[in-house]
Amino acid sequence: MSKGLMNREYTRREFMKMTAKGLAGVSLSGSMLSLLGTTLAQAEQLQLYPNAEYLLVFNPARCTGCQRCELNCTLANDGVAQPYLSRIHVRDYAQFGGDVTTEYLDDSGFFGNFSIPAETCRQCKDAPCMVGCPVKAINPDPVTGARVVDENVCIGCGACVNNCPWHMPRLRPDTGKSTKCINCGACVAGCPTSALKMIQWEDVATAMNAGA
Amino acid sequence: MNGWTGKLLRVNLTTRETGVESSEKYFGYVGGKGMATRILYDEVPAGVKPYDPESKVVMAVGPNSGSSAPCSGRTTLCFLSTFTKGNAVVDAHIGGDVATQLKACGYDALIIEGASDVPVYINVKDDKVTVEDAAALWGMTTTETTAALCDKEGTGTTVMSIGKAGENMINLSCVITGVAHCAGGGVGAIFGSKKLKAICLYGKGGTQVADPKRVLALNNYVMSDLMGSNNNHVVPNTPQSFSEYDSPRSRWTGHPGLTWGAAPGGPVDTGESAPGQPTLMGYRCQKAVFDHGMIAEKYTTKMIGCTSCPVRCYGAVSLPQLKKFGRNTTHANTCLGNNPYGGLMKAYTDFEEEGDGKLTASVYSAILADDLGLWDNYGELKATLNYFMDNGYMEKILKPEEYAEIDWSKRESGDITFIADILTRVCDKNHTLSTLAQGAYFVDKQYHDLIGDDYINSAALTLWSTIGAKRHHGNECAAQVGMLTNVVYNRDGMCHTIVNITGSGLPYHLQRNIVEERFGKGCLDMPKNYTPMNEAKARFAKFGVVRQALHDSFTLCNWVWPMTFSPRKERGYKGDLSVESQYFSAITGKETSEEELDFMAERGIQLARAMTVKTYGTRDMRHEHDVIPEYAYSTEPDVPVFTEGTVKMEKEDWQLALSMFYKEFGWDENGAPTRETLEKFDLKDVADDLEASGLL
Numbered sequence: 067m068s069k070g071l072m073n074r075e076y077t078r079r080e081f082m083k084m085t086a087k088g089l090a091g092v093s094l095s096g097s098m099l100s101l102l103g104t105t106l107a108q109a110e111q112l113q114l115y116p117n118a119e120y121l122l123v124f125n126p127a128r129c130t131g132c133q134r135c136e137l138n139c140t141l142a143n144d145g146v147a148q149p150y151l152s153r154i155h156v157r158d159y160a161q162f163g164g165d166v167t168t169e170y171l172d173d174s175g176f177f178g179n180f181s182i183p184a185e186t187c188r189q190c191k192d193a194p195c196m197v198g199c200p201v202k203a204i205n206p207d208p209v210t211g212a213r214v215v216d217e218n219v220c221i222g223c224g225a226c227v228n229n230c231p232w233h234m235p236r237l238r239p240d241t242g243k244s245t246k247c248i249n250c251g252a253c254v255a256g257c258p259t260s261a262l263k264m265i266q267w268e269d270v271a272t273a274m275n276a277g278a
Numbered sequence: 279m280n281g282w283t284g285k286l287l288r289v290n291l292t293t294r295e296t297g298v299e300s301s302e303k304y305f306g307y308v309g310g311k312g313m314a315t316r317i318l319y320d321e322v323p324a325g326v327k328p329y330d331p332e333s334k335v336v337m338a339v340g341p342n343s344g345s346s347a348p349c350s351g352r353t354t355l356c357f358l359s360t361f362t363k364g365n366a367v368v369d370a371h372i373g374g375d376v377a378t379q380l381k382a383c384g385y386d387a388l389i390i391e392g393a394s395d396v397p398v399y400i401n402v403k404d405d406k407v408t409v410e411d412a413a414a415l416w417g418m419t420t421t422e423t424t425a426a427l428c429d430k431e432g433t434g435t436t437v438m439s440i441g442k443a444g445e446n447m448i449n450l451s452c453v454i455t456g457v458a459h460c461a462g463g464g465v466g467a468i469f470g471s472k473k474l475k476a477i478c479l480y481g482k483g484g485t486q487v488a489d490p491k492r493v494l495a496l497n498n499y500v501m502s503d504l505m506g507s508n509n510n511h512v513v514p515n516t517p518q519s520f521s522e523y524d525s526p527r528s529r530w531t532g533h534p535g536l537t538w539g540a541a542p543g544g545p546v547d548t549g550e551s552a553p554g555q556p557t558l559m560g561y562r563c564q565k566a567v568f569d570h571g572m573i574a575e576k577y578t579t580k581m582i583g584c585t586s587c588p589v590r591c592y593g594a595v596s597l598p599q600l601k602k603f604g605r606n607t608t609h610a611n612t613c614l615g616n617n618p619y620g621g622l623m624k625a626y627t628d629f630e631e632e633g634d635g636k637l638t639a640s641v642y643s644a645i646l647a648d649d650l651g652l653w654d655n656y657g658e659l660k661a662t663l664n665y666f667m668d669n670g671y672m673e674k675i676l677k678p679e680e681y682a683e684i685d686w687s688k689r690e691s692g693d694i695t696f697i698a699d700i701l702t703r704v705c706d707k708n709h710t711l712s713t714l715a716q717g718a719y720f721v722d723k724q725y726h727d728l729i730g731d732d733y734i735n736s737a738a739l740t741l742w743s744t745i746g747a748k749r750h751h752g753n754e755c756a757a758q759v760g761m762l763t764n765v766v767y768n769r770d771g772m773c774h775t776i777v778n779i780t781g782s783g784l785p786y787h788l789q790r791n792i793v794e795e796r797f798g799k800g801c802l803d804m805p806k807n808y809t810p811m812n813e814a815k816a817r818f819a820k821f822g823v824v825r826q827a828l829h830d831s832f833t834l835c836n837w838v839w840p841m842t843f844s845p846r847k848e849r850g851y852k853g854d855l856s857v858e859s860q861y862f863s864a865i866t867g868k869e870t871s872e873e874e875l876d877f878m879a880e881r882g883i884q885l886a887r888a889m890t891v892k893t894y895g896t897r898d899m900r901h902e903h904d905v906i907p908e909y910a911y912s913t914e915p916d917v918p919v920f921t922e923g924t925v926k927m928e929k930e931d932w933q934l935a936l937s938m939f940y941k942e943f944g945w946d947e948n949g950a951p952t953r954e955t956l957e958k959f960d961l962k963d964v965a966d967d968l969e970a971s972g973l974l
């Protein structure tokens with residue numbers, strides 16, 4: 067492992083230790099808040115996706131539900147604008163923030179408080195999608211660390227979808243093969259309100275060392 | 279197949295049969311409006327009325343819909359007008375997720391035909407299409423219907439539904455999807471006549487494109503170099519570090535210090551988003567503040583809008599004070615939709631600070647109207663209700679018991695429950711108030727003995743035509759040019775091609791220089807300082823409606839497109855009017871020029887005009903259709919026409935304007951398409967049809 071990769075991994079682990087229970091109550095420096103693009107009050111609701119390459123941050127307060135991330139994801143990766151295949155899921159959370167509850171007018175989503183709790187892949191360490199795959203079609207990419215589906219091996223059983231606590235992988239409607247996030251960042255590039263931010267670990271390290 | 283799906287979905291509500299057919303024969307109409315208009319022409323004979331079982335609703339998208347192109351989340355619904363003279367063909371446009379989802383389900387169009395005896399909803403999940411029982415939904419608000427269907431069919435389901443207005447076949451009713459996305463034109467009442475409560479869409483497919491990299495590159499080009507804010511206003515409304523110009527009327531309201539004040543966790547600053555920053559452009563339009571005033575800042579949660587649109591023109595607000603009225607406390611909409619009926623009040627009671635009473639009334643009325651599925655006809659219904667209240671006609675038209683049961687003093691005292699008292703009765707077919715929601719043409723007919731000629735011709739109503747169609751936009755925008763853009767429509771014109779130019783925020787001389795390059799000298803007068811009609815204006819007006827038809831067919835949002843101007847100084851603020859054809863080529867793989875695409879879009883306009891001729895049973899469109907009301911000639915009575923300070927029209931000049939406009943379209947002096955013109959657009963069968971009816 068090169069020095070750069072080691073430093074990146076070290077920073078990632080330190081950051082994950084710091085944020086193990088989310089950002090609520092965590093003392094964040096001004097530099098860190100600026101890097102995350104948030105205020106201290108807003109930081110509590112940030113959704114953090116610390117993968118081996120970079121820190122992905124999603125801010126539900128800034129998401130306007132346009133779904134350009136979904137369209138960009140699939141156009142860049144699949145050559146088709148197909149929201150269902152997207153590796154970031156906004157659409158299913160946009161209206162009611164997930165399942166429709168009896169208190170939906172006070173819940174999240176367009177019909178509630180307009181907060182949109184989108185979800186994307188966490189590239190988990192012991193990723194249930196990867197561990198549970200009966201044919202080992204999902205493996206870490208040696209360069210990015212992303213858990214990547216080899217569609218030539220995938221048998222389309224759907225175990226990855228079921229095993230993932232957030233059901234992030236999707237089975238392609240045409241081939242039945244699984245597909246999931248590869249950390250390409252197309253979703254970030256497509257967001258018109260920077261609700262999604264891709265932050266390099268080097269920058270996180272600098273902010274963490276900068277203190278207040 | 280690239281762009282189009284190549285499939286039409288047909289659902290017959292009488293038999294509950296569904297079927298799929300090829301859509302390829304309609305590709306020459308692009309899609310959307312053009313495709314839907316042709317299907318209606320082919321399948322609904324002249325003489326059918328909107329509420330007959332033989333009446334159909336066609337909703338269609340185009341090759342661009344759902345492609346990821348900015349503002350490609352629009353769907354066009356085509357049907358017979360419920361509320362204007364002759365019940366001729368109209369189209370309505372809906373945003374939200376509908377376009378993306380119809381494509382994802384695998385269809386270019388959905389044809390709804392027949393009529394059910396009992397309430398039903400259409401459930402489309404890719405190729406699984408069913409007609410389901412909706413008895414339990416009948417009577418629900420549009421919000422309740424959406425929640426119930428999302429709970430049953432899946433939380434991500436796109437639901438289009440009607441409320442009480444549609445169920446009770448009130449002419450001015452709409453279909454609602456998501457929060458406040460609305461297809462107007464009376465289509466809600468046609469749904470109601472068919473006992474169709476809702477449509478559900480959830481698709482797993484997508485829009486295939488021929489050249490994905492080119493589409494992504496075009497997206498970046500458009501969002502970096504061409505787009506400004508809502509209505510493509512290309513300069514901010516306050517001075518900013520990057521901007522040479524600013525204009526207080528611009529909808530590019532975002533700037534450092536202006537926030538989404540009620541964002542969860544604290545205010546989000548809208549900041550600066552200079553050209554070339556596509557990942558910040560969603561902060562340019564703080565529409566809640568633009569529409570409601572600065573008082574709305576602290577109530578603004580965020581901006582929302584249609585799928586794929588980076589502009590975000592819907593101001594989402596949260597007003598805790600609405601809790602006491604027992605309703606949802608949040609709402610989002612744009613422009614007139616943000617205050618459809620607050621103006622029924624004569625006074626407002628403030629809650630905590632000066633002005634919050636008016637804001638609360640506006641949002642309260644918007645929530646109420648959307649839940650009822652009541653369409654405002656761009657302010658006409660409010661104007662009509664006020665006209666009858668202000669002129670003492672209510673007491674004369676309502677039954678004594680109906681008049682007595684309404685507490686009219688609330689209007690003066692500022693009790694906003696007055697708005698609910700009125701609107702709920704407007705949606706009750708058994709109440710006389712509902713007669714005022716027939717559309718101005720039919721209101722005038724029913725009450726002419728009482729109201730005379732004044733109502734239909736009044737400035738209070740501000741119609742563009744005495745067929746009952748609202749001005750949206752007209753002579754207030756580039757004089758004859760703006761007014762002419764309505765002529766091809768049987769409802770409010772909704773053409774934004776021209777008003778987006780005049781409202782862009784650029785100085786007049788820059789606007790004029792850029793558009794004169796294309797349409798000729800004299801095409802754009804100074805605001806409120808107009809000159810007599812000329813041919814350059816006719817070319818300009820034609821361009822406006824052809825592009826509008828293209829956008830409604832392709833589909834794109836004409837509230838933002840075309841890209842006439844750019845926010846970039848280094849481009850001389852000149853936009854790029856070839857972008858639609860670049861997208862068409864990249865998406866379909868068929869290299870198509872700007873001129874070829876405009877020609878295809880114009881085919882839909884020619885067909886719709888021919889259909890209007892047939893429905894009206896006369897070629898004399900000049901005197902039966904293109905008739906502007908008297909107020910347009912008499913406004914600003916102390917200022918002579920063609921001098922500075924007035925937008926008034928002049929009678930002979932309007933006739934000249936029509937002649938020049940007709941000539942641009944290849945129509946005769948009556949304003950009707952000729953055989954030669956129809957055949958030029960491959961509409962020989964339509965010409966034959968008109969001839970057989972003695973109308974050619």
